[in-house]
Amino acid sequence: MLQLELTYAQEDPAHDPEIEAINAEAFGPGRFTRAAYRIREGGAHDRALSFVALQGGIVVGSVRMTHVVIGTTPALLLGPLAVRPEWKNRGIGRALMRMAMDAARLAGHRLVVLVGDAPYYEPFGFSKVEPGQISMPAPVDPNRMLACELVPQALENVSGVMRHAARAWTAFLK
Numbered sequence: 096m097l098q099l100e101l102t103y104a105q106e107d108p109a110h111d112p113e114i115e116a117i118n119a120e121a122f123g124p125g126r127f128t129r130a131a132y133r134i135r136e137g138g139a140h141d142r143a144l145s146f147v148a149l150q151g152g153i154v155v156g157s158v159r160m161t162h163v164v165i166g167t168t169p170a171l172l173l174g175p176l177a178v179r180p181e182w183k184n185r186g187i188g189r190a191l192m193r194m195a196m197d198a199a200r201l202a203g204h205r206l207v208v209l210v211g212d213a214p215y216y217e218p219f220g221f222s223k224v225e226p227g228q229i230s231m232p233a234p235v236d237p238n239r240m241l242a243c244e245l246v247p248q249a250l251e252n253v254s255g256v257m258r259h260a261a262r263a264w265t266a267f268l269k
């Protein structure tokens with residue numbers, strides 16, 4: 096069988112339909128009610144910090160980053176991260192994580208948060224946030240609310256409601 100090379104790229108608008116299909120497959124219709132989704136629907140994600148895995152030009156994995164504000168502190172919300180079922184367990188998820196985190200660090204961001212399974216994300220520097228420190232627009236299992244400080248103490252004194260950055264700044268200007 097012909098094995099086409101696996102490559103990685105910064106996300107492009109042309110990838111959108113395939114990424115939507117991957118997320119629909121991975122998370123199902125329930126994704127629309129998830130807390131993180133509800134924040135993300137407040138505006139665009141940052142394509143400069145979002146990446147795809149491609150096999151022969153077809154998207155087989157995706158990770159996105161969205162600018163958010165927690166209380167008054169800017170941060171990045173990582174996700175969704177998803178890999179097509181037939182491509183799982185080949186290191187694609189980890190490679191996408193490394194690319195997104197490196198890009199965030201290089202761009203000078205201080206804090207990345209996500210809702211996900213701690214055992215998968217801990218190796219990238221994520222750990223559980225104190226219950227109640229960050230509020231989401233829908234209930235979140237506190238064991239799944241994770242943060243990674245890209246600079247030391249970036250999470251210290253951060254608290255409040257997480258909103259999409261576009262929504263937060265509009266609210267502040269009112």
Ligand SMILES: CC(C)(COP(=O)(O)OP(=O)(O)OC[C@H]1O[C@@H](n2cnc3c(N)ncnc32)[C@H](O)[C@@H]1OP(=O)(O)O)[C@@H](O)C(=O)NCCC(=O)NCCS
Nearest residue numbers: 121176177178183184185186187188189190211212214215
């Ligand atoms: C999670 C996901 C992105 C991982 O992608 P992947 O390319 O298969 O991951 P990798 O190949 O880099 O890593 C595989 C390892 O992660 C582990 N892993 C996968 N999902 C995990 C999870 N939810 N929690 C803990 N470990 C997990 C695998 O067991 C495997 O472990 P091993 O290396 O010890 O055998 C993929 O399984 C997926 O799309 N899942 C559905 C969507 C999802 O749950 N997204 C993340 C939200 S938490």
